[in-house]
Structures are given as C-alpha cells and as structure tokens.
Amino acid sequence: MTVGDPTAGAPGGDKASADALYLGLRDGEAPLTREQASALVRAAHPAHSDVRACEACGSAGTRPATWRRGFRIAECLACGFLWVDPMPTAQDMWAYYNKRTWKPYSPEVIRSKYAPSVAAVLANVPPGQSVLDVGCDHGHFAALLRERGYDVAGSDIDGLALTYATEHYGLTVYQGDLPDIDFDRRFDAVTVLSSLEHMVNPFHVVRAAARALRPGGVLLISTPRADGLVHTVSRRVFAPVLHAWEFLAPPSHLTYFGRGSLRAMLRRAGFATVTFSHQERDAAYRARELSETLTECPDAPSWAKATYPLLRHLRTPARLLDLGDMMLCVGRTPMPSAPGTEGS
Ligand SMILES: [Zn+2]
Numbered sequence: 552m553t554v555g556d557p558t559a560g561a562p563g564g565d566k567a568s569a570d571a572l573y574l575g576l577r578d579g580e581a582p583l584t585r586e587q588a589s590a591l592v593r594a595a596h597p598a599h600s601d602v603r604a605c606e607a608c609g610s611a612g613t614r615p616a617t618w619r620r621g622f623r624i625a626e627c628l629a630c631g632f633l634w635v636d637p638m639p640t641a642q643d644m645w646a647y648y649n650k651r652t653w654k655p656y657s658p659e660v661i662r663s664k665y666a667p668s669v670a671a672v673l674a675n676v677p678p679g680q681s682v683l684d685v686g687c688d689h690g691h692f693a694a695l696l697r698e699r700g701y702d703v704a705g706s707d708i709d710g711l712a713l714t715y716a717t718e719h720y721g722l723t724v725y726q727g728d729l730p731d732i733d734f735d736r737r738f739d740a741v742t743v744l745s746s747l748e749h750m751v752n753p754f755h756v757v758r759a760a761a762r763a764l765r766p767g768g769v770l771l772i773s774t775p776r777a778d779g780l781v782h783t784v785s786r787r788v789f790a791p792v793l794h795a796w797e798f799l800a801p802p803s804h805l806t807y808f809g810r811g812s813l814r815a816m817l818r819r820a821g822f823a824t825v826t827f828s829h830q831e832r833d834a835a836y837r838a839r840e841l842s843e844t845l846t847e848c849p850d851a852p853s854w855a856k857a858t859y860p861l862l863r864h865l866r867t868p869a870r871l872l873d874l875g876d877m878m879l880c881v882g883r884t885p886m887p888s889a890p891g892t893e894g895s
Contacts, residue, residue: 606754607632607808608815617790622801632812633777635805638751641728645708647802656691665692667830668744668773671879672696675769680739683763685729685756686746690716697722706732728752730759737765744773748804758820761884770822770882773830778809779876780869781837781862789862792855797844813880822882829870830877837876838863 604611605627616626616633625636639647656664669692676682678700684693687705689712697703697720704723707713713724725732730752741760747753760770775798776782782798790796798807808816814825841860845851851859869875 603636605630605632605812606634606752606806606816607812607819609819617796617799619795619799619801624799624801624807627812630812630815631777631809632816633799633807635801638805639802641708641751644749644751644802644805648709661691662695665695668692668742669695669699671744671771671773671830672701672740672742673699675771675881676701676740681736682740682742683734683738685741685743685760686749687716687722687724688712690720690722690724692742692744693722694720704738728756729763730755732759732763734763738763738768739765740769740771742771744771747772747774747808748806751805753806754816754820757817757822757882761821761882764884766884766887768884770817770880770884772813772880772882773877774808774813774880775804775832776809776874776876776878777807778811778874780872780874781865781876783874784865785859785862789855789859793844793848793851793859795844795847797840800840808878810878810880813878817880817882821884823885824883826881828879828881829873829875830879831866831870832876834863834866837866 603613603625605613608627608630610627610629612628613625614628615636616624618624622635623637624633626633672682679702681702681704682693682696684696684703684705685707687693687707688709690705693703693705693716704725705713705716706725706727706729707716708726708728710726713726716722716724725734741764743756743760747756750756757770757772764770777798782796785798786796810827814827817825838860841862845856845859848855866876
C-alpha cells in the first residue's frame with residue numbers, strides 16, 4: 552500500500568471502531584482529555600523522592616529546577632540536562648498514550664509532517680541501506696523511507712499501532728522497548744526522530760541503538776533543544792515572572808537535552824563521533840506553545856503578557872546563531888579495527 556489513508560485496512564473496519572481499538576478503550580468508555588490523563592500520571596508518581604543522578608552524563612550533581620503542570624523538573628549541574636523527576640514508569644506512559652485521542656492523519660499531513668525527517672535520513676544514510684525506526688508508531692515515516700529505497704524495519708511498544716503498520720504497510724516490525732528487543736540482524740542506521748523526549752529511559756535506548764547498529768553505523772536523533780535561543784530567553788527572562796517555561800511539556804515530554812547533554816549521553820553509550828545540525832520547529836506549534844503558556848499564567852505582569860508572544864520572532868536570529876528550537880544529532884558507532892589487529 553502507498554503512504555496515507557491511515558484508516559484503510561485498519562482492524563475493525565469503520566473509523567469509529569478503529570479509533571476505539573487504537574485508544575485501547577472498552578465499549579462505551581470515553582477517551583480522556585490531556586489534562587485528565589496527565590492527572591493520572593501525576594497521581595501515580597508524586598514527586599517526593601530525592602533527585603536521581605543524571606541520565607545523560609551520569610553526574611550525581613543534580614538539583615530540583617522548577618515545576619510545570621504539577622511535575623517536578625530536575626536539572627544536572629554538570630551538563631544542563633533537564634528531566635521529569637521522578638520519572639513515570641513505562642506502564643504509566645503506555646496508559647497515558649492509550650487514553651489520548653488518536654486522530655488519523657491525511658496523506659498530505661503525513662508527507663508534510665515527516666518531510667524534515669525524510670530529508671535528515673537522505674542527508675546521512677545512502678538509499679538501499681537498512682534503517683530501524685524506533686518508535687515507529689503506525690509506520691507512516693518508515694513507509695516513506697521505503698518509498699525512497701531504504702530497507703526499513705520499525706519498533707514500538709504499541710502493539711496495536713504495529714498491527715496497523717504490518718497490515719497497512721506490510722512493514723517488518725519488532726514490538727517492545729528497544730533495550731528489551733533481541734534483534735536477529737544489525738542495521739546500517741537507527742532513527743529516533745521526535746521520540747527520544749517521550750521516553751522514560753533515553754540512555755538505555757541509545758545504548759541499545761548502539762548494539763543494534765553495525766560498526767560505523769549511524770544513529771539519527773531529532774529532539775527539541777533546551778539550549779536554543781527562544782528557550783534560553785524564555786527561561787531566563789520570563790520564567791521568573793510567569794512561573795512557567797513553555798519549553799517544559801510534561802508528561803508528554805519527559806526529557807530536555809541541550810547539545811552538551813546529548814553529546815555526553817551518546818559518548819557514554821559508546822558512540823565514537825557525535826555531530827549536530829539545525830532543525831526547525833513548526834512555526835504554528837511555536838506560536839501555540841507561547842500562547843498556551845500565557846493562558847496558564849493569568850496573573851502575569853502586563854509587560855510580560857505583551858512581550859512574551861514576541862519570542863516567536865527570535866526564530867530567524869536563532870537560526871543565524873545556530874541556536875534553533877530543534878537539533879538533529881548524528882552519532883556513529885566505532886569503525887571496525889583493521890584486519891589482523893584483533894582476533895576473530
Ligand atoms: Zn548531566
């Protein structure tokens with residue numbers, strides 16, 4: 552099948568029953584709003600424990616940094632990594648995502664949504680090579696890569712989404728959390744695009760990615776950038792008066808990397824080289840984040856209400872300064888040793 556028409560061939564036939572299946576809902580059970588699902592995760596994990604060591608660089612020098620939507624955000628003093636602490640369990644997040652409303656994408660939305668990700672793969676992985684897409688969801692992106700000539704497989708914890716990926720796209724899929732999957736092969740490339748920030752165990756995921764790659768293989772990660780210009784100004788100038796920093800979006804986003812913290816984590820996981828390039832966040836998404844933050848802060852001073860939305864105009868200077876909202880990270884596993892330098 553071609554990419555698009557996400558409801559065609561979905562188990563259960565019509566759209567309503569297909570949606571109910573993906574949501575994991577029983578008959579007559581209404582989906583929860585984001586706020587209701589967030590409250591469930593919060594209730595399961597009150598933030599009473601000590602802040603744990605940094606998942607990115609391993610440093611024990613960490614501290615509580617701030618709160619957002621009832622979740623405590625911790626910060627590493629060594630590398631600047633930020634994360635929801637304590638971290639919800641994978642089971643909590645599974646329940647969270649399966650209670651969220653799932654809207655099928657149109658073919659046009661699929662192509663435009665994944666265009667930057669396809670471009671990132673084309674720029675770093677020769678067509679014909681094998682690619683494992685981690686967090687492949689319904690397989691839309693993996694199917695686009697296959698159209699471009701890649702030998703693609705996907706992995707996800709969501710068995711219902713994987714059923715769709717196999718039945719609709721005929722994709723090869725592996726179900727489970729990446730560190731728990733035993734692969735019967737190695738890949739030329741692994742992609743973790745706009746998904747690392749949703750994961751409860753990013754270090755274990757990138758270490759498992761290193762194991763799933765051949766020597767000299769490529770890991771591609773795209774994720775929001777905590778050390779970008781808009782986020783830095785938002786945090787330093789506005790967060791003290793708004794008591795909210797729009798970049799923080801728990802429990803959907805659980806981890807927040809800058810280039811330094813992501814590099815530290817990949818080096819710790821065994822990657823030989825780590826490089827970065829600019830990626831752009833969708834402009835409408837950026838404007839919506841800024842306005843949503845203000846609605847959470849009705850008592851903000853008028854100067855802040857007037858100037859905060861203007862942060863969206865920092866996109867161009869941010870790009871020129873290489874301090875954009877998103878980053879594309881390319882990690883490479885070590886090349887094999889020269890013949891004769893080690894045993895078989
Ligand atoms: Zn750290």
